[in-house]
Amino acid sequence: MDIPSLTVDQVKEGLAARRFSATELAAEALRFAEAENPKTNAYLHFAPERALAAAARVDEKLARGEDPGALAGVPVAVKDVIVTKGLRTTCASKLLANYVPPYDATAIVRLEDAGGIIIGKTNCDEFAMGSSNENSAFGPVHNPLAPDRVPGGSSGGSAAAVAQGTAVVALGSDTGGSVRQPASFCGVVGVTPTYGRVSRYGLTAFASSLDHIGPFARSVKECATLLRVIAGRDPCDSTSAGAPVPDYTAALGGNVKGMKLALPREYLKDLAGESGGLIARGVEVLKKLGCEVQDISLPATDYAIATYYVIATAEASSNLARYDGVRYTSRSGHSETLSDMYRNTRGEGFGAECKRRIMLGTYVLSAGYYDAYYLKAQKVRALIAQDFRRAFAEVDAIIAPVSPFPAFKIGEKVDDPLEMYLSDIYTITGSLAGIPCMSVPCGKTTDGLPVGMQILTRHFDETGMFRLADAFERAGGVAG
Amino acid sequence: MKITEQQVRYVADLANLKLTEAEVRKFQADLDEILGHVDKLNEIDTSSVEPMAQVLYEAGETATLREDREVPPLDNTAAVANAPAAGGGYFKVPLVIER
Numbered sequence: 180m181d182i183p184s185l186t187v188d189q190v191k192e193g194l195a196a197r198r199f200s201a202t203e204l205a206a207e208a209l210r211f212a213e214a215e216n217p218k219t220n221a222y223l224h225f226a227p228e229r230a231l232a233a234a235a236r237v238d239e240k241l242a243r244g245e246d247p248g249a250l251a252g253v254p255v256a257v258k259d260v261i262v263t264k265g266l267r268t269t270c271a272s273k274l275l276a277n278y279v280p281p282y283d284a285t286a287i288v289r290l291e292d293a294g295g296i297i298i299g300k301t302n303c304d305e306f307a308m309g310s311s312n313e314n315s316a317f318g319p320v321h322n323p324l325a326p327d328r329v330p331g332g333s334s335g336g337s338a339a340a341v342a343q344g345t346a347v348v349a350l351g352s353d354t355g356g357s358v359r360q361p362a363s364f365c366g367v368v369g370v371t372p373t374y375g376r377v378s379r380y381g382l383t384a385f386a387s388s389l390d391h392i393g394p395f396a397r398s399v400k401e402c403a404t405l406l407r408v409i410a411g412r413d414p415c416d417s418t419s420a421g422a423p424v425p426d427y428t429a430a431l432g433g434n435v436k437g438m439k440l441a442l443p444r445e446y447l448k449d450l451a452g453e454s455g456g457l458i459a460r461g462v463e464v465l466k467k468l469g470c471e472v473q474d475i476s477l478p479a480t481d482y483a484i485a486t487y488y489v490i491a492t493a494e495a496s497s498n499l500a501r502y503d504g505v506r507y508t509s510r511s512g513h514s515e516t517l518s519d520m521y522r523n524t525r526g527e528g529f530g531a532e533c534k535r536r537i538m539l540g541t542y543v544l545s546a547g548y549y550d551a552y553y554l555k556a557q558k559v560r561a562l563i564a565q566d567f568r569r570a571f572a573e574v575d576a577i578i579a580p581v582s583p584f585p586a587f588k589i590g591e592k593v594d595d596p597l598e599m600y601l602s603d604i605y606t607i608t609g610s611l612a613g614i615p616c617m618s619v620p621c622g623k624t625t626d627g628l629p630v631g632m633q634i635l636t637r638h639f640d641e642t643g644m645f646r647l648a649d650a651f652e653r654a655g656g657v658a659g
Numbered sequence: 660m661k662i663t664e665q666q667v668r669y670v671a672d673l674a675n676l677k678l679t680e681a682e683v684r685k686f687q688a689d690l691d692e693i694l695g696h697v698d699k700l701n702e703i704d705t706s707s708v709e710p711m712a713q714v715l716y717e718a719g720e721t722a723t724l725r726e727d728r729e730v731p732p733l734d735n736t737a738a739v740a741n742a743p744a745a746g747g748g749y750f751k752v753p754l755v756i757e758r
Contacts, residue, residue, distance in 0.1 A: 281737035374714040388713055414725035418713070421722045485697040496674060503675070505750050510743035517755050518675075526677030531685075534676060538667070538686050539693060541674040555700050557710035562703070564711060597692050613714030638716045 180204065182211045182254075183344025187401050190252045190347065194241060201241070201252035205234035205296050208254035212298055212345035219321045219330070221339040223259050225299040226266050230254075237294045249408055251294030256346035258337045259300040260307050260383040261392065263287055266297075270383050271315040272305045274508040274528035284381020285416065286350060286392050286409040293408040298346060301336030305530045306499065307352055307385045309333045310360060310599050311592065314532040319589055322365060325628060328586040331361030334395070338365040341395045348405045349395040354385050355487055356581075356606025358393040359618040363581035363631025366620050368402045368648070369395045371606075373639050374613030375420035377406070378413030386494035387418075389487075389610050399619065399649040403427035406641065422639050430642045431649040436469030438647060441574040445480035446605055450580050453624040458580050460657040461621040461632045465578065468650050473574065477566040480608060482559050487607040488600055489543050489556035496540030499533065535596060564612040567635070576647055577635040580605045581618045585628035605633060615641045619648040622657035661694040662687060 180199055185208075193199050199207075209227050216222050240247040262268045262280035269275045283291075291297065304314040312320040312335025320335040322328040323343040330339040334351030338361035341349050351358040353371040362369025370393045377392045384390060394405035407428070412421045442462065450458065466472055504510035504524030511523035529537070543552035570577060583602055592599050609616035615638070618631035632651075636644040667687045671678045678686065735748045744751035 278741050281733060281740065373716075375716075417723045417725075420716070421718065479703070482699055482703055485699045488693065489697060489700075500675075504743060505752055507741040508743070514753055517753050520753050521675040522677035525675055526679075529676070531682075534678070534682070535686060535689055537674050537676060538670055539690055542662070542666075542670045542690065542694075543697075545670060545673060552697065552700075554710055555705065557712055558705035558708040559700055559703055561708050561711035562705070564714075596689050597696060600693070601696075613716075638714075 180207060182208055185344070185347050186398070187250065187253050187347060187404055194237070194247070194252050201234035201237035201296065202231060204252050205230045205254065205298070208296070208345075209298050212254075212340070215343055215345050218326065219323050219339045219343055220318050221301055221320050221336040221343065221345065222256065222299040223269060223271065223302050223317055223336070224267055226263070226297050229266055230296050230298045233291055233296045237296075248292065248294030249404055250290065250348075253295050253347050254298045255290060255295045256299055256301045256337055256340040256349040257287065257297050258303050258334050258349070258351045260303060260352055261287060261350060262381040262383070263297065263300065266300065268300065269317070270306050271303050271317055272528065272530070272533070273316045274502050274524075276316070276509065278507050282381065285378040285413045287381065289409045290350070295408070301334070301340055301349065303336055304333035305533050306383065307333040307354060307357055308495070308532050308536055310356070310603055311587070312336065312361070313589065313593055314530055316530055321589070322586050324366060325586060327588055328628070329364065329589055331364035331586065333357040335361045337395050338362050338367055338369065341365070341367045341397060347396070348401055350409070351393055351395055352382055353391045353393045353610065354389045355491060355610050356603050358395065359581050359606050359616060359631065359633060360603070362395055362618040363629065364586040366623070366629030367395055367397055368399055368617065368619055369393065370402045370406060370617040371609065371615065372406055372410065372641055373420070373615045375418050376410050376615070376639070376641070378416040378419040380413055380415035384498040386491040387498065388494060389491060399645055399652050400428055400431055402617070403431065403645045420639070425642055427642055427645050430646045433646055434469065435647050435650040438470045438576065439574040440465060440470045440472045441475040441570055441577045442472060443477045443480065443577060443579060444474055445477055446579045450583060452584065454580060454582070454584060454630050457622045457624070457630045457657055458632055461651070462578060464651060464654050464657060465647075468654055475570050475574070475577070477570065477608065479559065479562040479566050483563055483608045483611060484601055484604055486556045486559045486563065487603070487611060488539065489552050490560060492536045492540030493544050493553050494540070496537045496544065499537055502528065532596070560611050563608055567612045567614055571637045575636065575643055579633040579635065581631040581633045585624055585630055609635050614638055615644050617644055617648060619651055620656055661691050
């Protein structure tokens with residue numbers, strides 16, 4: 180059993196042929212993940228009891244001859260902003276260092292019903308706020324391909340776990356690029372589905388009009404398998420969509436001849452260095468596969484960062500008000516009054532980036548500024564969504580970069596928050612429009628750093644997105 | 660300057676966030692720079708645009724309604740289990756009103 184290169188299909192075949200039991204695999208995967216973790220700090224804590232209990236249930240089903248589920252026995256890592264009943268969920272924050280949730284997120288229930296084995300909870304930026312995983316209260320994650328570099332953020336631990344092979348697939352969350360950007364930095368596949376495609380019940384709220392749960396895997400097919408398991412209407416999340424969930428894997432393996440693709444001029448004009456060269460080579464591969472490629476303009480792109488950082492921080496300032504030292508968080512020890520207790524708890528508990536965003540969000544919502552900032556941003560958001568609607572009247576998918584640069588050095592950008600925010604430009608637009616988008620590996624720089632290519636499609640057209648990504652992957656990407 | 664240290668203190672107060680003097684200075688500079696960038700939004704004419712508060716797509720009017728039926732609520736012990744101070748099934752907080 181070669182744990183780091185294990186696939187979902189290999190697990191399925193191995194269990195069916197009785198080469199190993201789910202319990203043996205879970206124990207081996209846990210041993211491997213725990214031994215590897217000091218290299219990356221990808222996991223905050225492991226879940227041996229839960230994993231072995233889940234594996235035992237899979238083994239019982241197999242013994243009874245029942246279908247053990249689409250992810251039976253598969254080791255899964257889960258970002259520590261998704262709540263797990265009885266298993267610590269810290270959001271990488273000091274405030275929730277000892278928080279043990281009383282319920283499971285819907286995505287977790289579905290994952291385990293399908294036989295998935297949660298082996299541990301992964302590191303991330305505190306409350307999913309960041310683009311480098313350096314904002315974790317429990318230390319940064321090291322990129323498994325280049326340990327002095329960041330894995331991206333905020334779902335850096337989940338991306339690193341999959342890249343390192345300590346999990347076969349992982350769950351992350353994406354608000355402005357937090358699945359796609361770390362997937363691109365770590366050389367794995369990462370998917371942000373349509374807004375509402377996956378229930379957020381049990382996902383710790385950051386910016387509710389933008390939050391998504393999304394899968395990571397080492398192949399397009401495995402991402403498609405995991406998304407199918409977790410997607411679909413959930414009565415516990417009124418924003419979850421009722422649209423039927425197709426079998427995404429059924430559409431894979433077909434050809435993409437004649438598929439109409441667009442390259443947004445605004446995304447490519449400033450894309451310098453090797454990242455630009457690799458994306459251009461990726462587009463050539465797609466042309467060879469028979470795709471028709473045209474240029475388009477998405478004119479509101481220039482306003483996306485400003486729009487996003489007003490809306491996301493405004494919603495965050497409201498969502499993070501619940502961490503008040505009363506119900507779930509730790510409490511500052513020395514406060515005479517209730518008001519002091521709130522202030523001290525929050526002042527001592529939140530890290531710098533969370534405070535910065537709470538401050539910005541509170542400011543843009545405060546009396547006298549609401550119309551100028553928040554309402555204005557919501558209107559510009561409508562224009563950004565309209566750009567995509569117009570584009571998709573003509574084309575089937577948009578091809579874009581994921582990040583302006585590959586993984587950077589730990590510490591390199593921490594002193595300039597605006598520069599860090601600006602680096603989210605290519606992922607933020609899709610988030611604001613709520614359309615499905617994903618990062619698929621698109622070669623490596625001469626330093627061996629992975630670069631991801633982004634594919635964006637219409638609302639609920641994950642099928643088309645996966646079909647294109649799968650064709651690209653099978654063609655060998657830019658290495659082919 | 661978009662924002663003063665005095666405004667930073669006022670906003671921190673609204674957000675129930677105790678900041679150190681060093682943080683006040685740092686956030687004044689950071690927010691000033693970020694708000695300077697956000698000013699870009701004024702370049703674009705939105706006079707005839709409806710604000711977008713949520714992602715919208717085609718669905719029936721009642722698509723998000725669920726069946727109204729009773730489910731067991733979160734049990735009290737579980738609800739207060741993570742509280743830093745609890746007693747008698749309640750959350751305990753510092754004194755709110757003087758006796």
